[in-house]
Amino acid sequence: DTAVSQTPKYLVTQMGNDKSIKCEQNLGHDTMYWYKQDSKKFLKIMFSYNNKELIINETVPNRFSPKSPDKAHLNLHINSLELGDSAVYFCASSQVALYSTDTQYFGPGTRLTVL
């Protein structure tokens, strides 16, 4: 009964491949996010979706494309993987995107390693 779940937990792949990370939340939240934690441990927002609509799109390469089939799911597709994409990717969700006071709940993370 995990609130925010991600699959896979670990992903090792070769440069140039295309991969996807899935995220699901069972909290009934309207908004979902993707964050990237780089080697320096900074957590940086990449995208957010509110009810399947893109709200936040930070300066992220076009190779990264979020897809939200419904408000409980936000998947991250990455094309033509590069070494610099190696990081831990966290999915999160919150009730509403419009108010900064809504607590974000994070998934366990997906550690992506590009060889």
Next chain:
Amino acid sequence: DQQVKQNSPSLSVQEGRISILNCDYTNSMFDYFLWYKKYPAEGPTFLISISSIKDKNEDGRFTVFLNKSAKHLSLHIVPSQPGDSAVYFCAASASNQGGKLIFGQGTELSVKP
């Protein structure tokens, strides 16, 4: 451009003592601040938050203090317990930014028995 900074990468405290974790920010538009706790191989979990209209918020052993003029906040844990050992992230958001959280780089707290 680091808008939220945690200048101490690590902190070691004796069990039962007070732990004080610090955070500085530069963006005066931030109006909500949060602390998250993270164990290895897990996602961050929400700990405590404070709105910019307050200067203190308390929840059990955890208290967050906000000094808006200094653009500084701190998290106090009293008394510290070994189970508090984790990485603590400070985060900030502005009400017109659609829930976007800006995180500091974290402080690793070690509470020794």
